Structures are given as C-alpha cells and as structure tokens.
Amino acid sequence: MTLQAREVSWDRGGRLVVDGVSLRPEPGETVGLLGPNGSGKSSLIRLLAGIARPTAGVVTLDARALPTVPRREAARAIAAVTQHADTTADLTVRHIVALGRIPHRGAFGGDRGADDEAVAEALARTGLTAKAGQFWHRLSGGERQRVHIARALAQRPRELLLDEPTNHLDIRHQLDLLRLVCELPVTTIAALHDLNLAAMFCDSLLVLKDGRAVAAGTPAEVLTADLIAEVYEVEAAVSIGDATGRPQIAFTPHRPAVAPGQP
Numbered sequence: 001m002t003l004q005a006r007e008v009s010w011d012r013g014g015r016l017v018v019d020g021v022s023l024r025p026e027p028g029e030t031v032g033l034l035g036p037n038g039s040g041k042s043s044l045i046r047l048l049a050g051i052a053r054p055t056a057g058v059v060t061l062d063a064r065a066l067p068t069v070p071r072r073e074a075a076r077a078i079a080a081v082t083q084h085a086d087t088t089a090d091l092t093v094r095h096i097v098a099l100g101r102i103p104h105r106g107a108f109g110g111d112r113g114a115d116d117e118a119v120a121e122a123l124a125r126t127g128l129t130a131k132a133g134q135f136w137h138r139l140s141g142g143e144r145q146r147v148h149i150a151r152a153l154a155q156r157p158r159e160l161l162l163d164e165p166t167n168h169l170d171i172r173h174q175l176d177l178l179r180l181v182c183e184l185p186v187t188t189i190a191a192l193h194d195l196n197l198a199a200m201f202c203d204s205l206l207v208l209k210d211g212r213a214v215a216a217g218t219p220a221e222v223l224t225a226d227l228i229a230e231v232y233e234v235e236a237a238v239s240i241g242d243a244t245g246r247p248q249i250a251f252t253p254h255r256p257a258v259a260p261g262q263p
C-alpha cells in the first residue's frame, strides 16, 4: 500500500488544472511525473502531499482517505519538497535538516540519538556533511536544493514527493540525487523536466498534458518520438542505450511535422 491518487481533479480558480488523474505506485518504486510547463505536475504533487484537497476524487494513504489519516501519522509517512521551497530564518544547514525530525517528536520530546543519526545520514547522503555548520544565506541555489532534500530524507518518510528536484543542480549532483532516490527503500514521485534523466532512473512514468494523464508505463513504453512530439511539440529521435537498455532521447532543432489542416 502506498500513497495513491484515484481520479483526482482540482478546480483552481475556475479551471481544472488536474483532471481525473489516477496514480498507483508500487511500494518502493520511483515514478517520474512528466509534462510541459503548466500541465499540472506541481498541482498533482500538492494534492498528493495533502497541501491542497482535490475538488473531486481522493488521495489515499494505505487505502484511507488522506484527510482521515491522523496528521502526525501522515507527516511521518510523507515528505514533500515543493517548488520554490524556501526558509526565511537564517539557520545552519544542520538545523534546517533537523526540522525533518519534528513529526517524530512526541509530547515528551523525541529520541535524540535517532534524530542525530537520521540528520547525520541525510547530510552524508546529500553530500552536505562539510556544510553542516554553514548558514542558509551563504549557500548556492544547488546547495539549498540539496538541503531541502536532506530535510526530507531526515524525516525518513515512506513516501517522497519531489517537485523538480534537480533544477538547480549541476550534472553530477543531478545524477547523484536521482541515483540516491532510486536506491532508497521509499516510494518516490518526482516531477521532472529532463526526459533523459527520467528515462534513466524512473521505474515508471506518468505524463500530463493540460491536467490530464495522457500516457503511463515504463520509460520504454512511454517515451516514444510520437508521444514527445504530441506532448512537448518537439522533434526527437529515441534509441535504446546499449549500456542501460533504457530510452535515450536526442532532440532536433526542428518543429515536428504538423498534420495537414493544422496551423
């Protein structure tokens, strides 16, 4: 059992930005959410995180409607790193990562040893151990992004929701982060823009367009040249990598051919 969406819709300001989308990840798998700007990826992540409620359909955690799950239980199970996550307080990296432990604290405090261990592990996994004492305002954009991921990891969630987790990272850190996410025994749903990274690391993909799910399946099933032309309106050649057995996408500078009669 995992976090699932059943036919969820979200009317946001009079427009359906998520329109009847279902998502049923296998426990432990990494799901890539794809789609052009404005297709509803962040909105779906907000619904799955319980930050917003769907106007139709239901998000479930272990088959229970999310609003009926006790707040603390949901906060322990689900960690979300949303877009533009920021912190105004000027804390050190270690303090910010330790905020991920808050859902584990009871009325009489928590297990200090377990907290310290989880924070140290999250810092190490995200390559931030040497930066633990540094203040937030002295970090680069990519380092800040890794701090947010580390905070989510320190929470030791079962379900991890990531909205464009690699957008500020250099290529090494992009690869490191996605490799890490895949190795974690955690169900991860990540909105991604880079189709090659999605193909390389995700177990399955869900493609959104105008709020609707237009394709779902393994990267090889989903990432065809036709689908890329239809959804992103770009021309691409798709091959299967010898070393990876996964699709590799090479884009061309041309616009895809349009059907006769279309503008």
Ligand SMILES: Nc1ncnc2c1ncn2[C@@H]1O[C@H](COP(=O)(O)OP(=O)(O)OP(=O)(O)O)[C@@H](O)[C@H]1O
Binding pocket: 012, 013, 017, 035, 036, 037, 038, 039, 040, 041, 042, 043, 044, 191
């Ligand atoms: N606060 C809001 N109120 C009303 N509509 C919104 C709001 N935020 C976003 N939208 C609209 O919802 C739609 C989906 O946006 P969303 O951010 O979910 O897309 P996305 O796929 O994550 O896009 P991107 O790749 O650009 O991050 C867009 O058309 C957007 O204009």
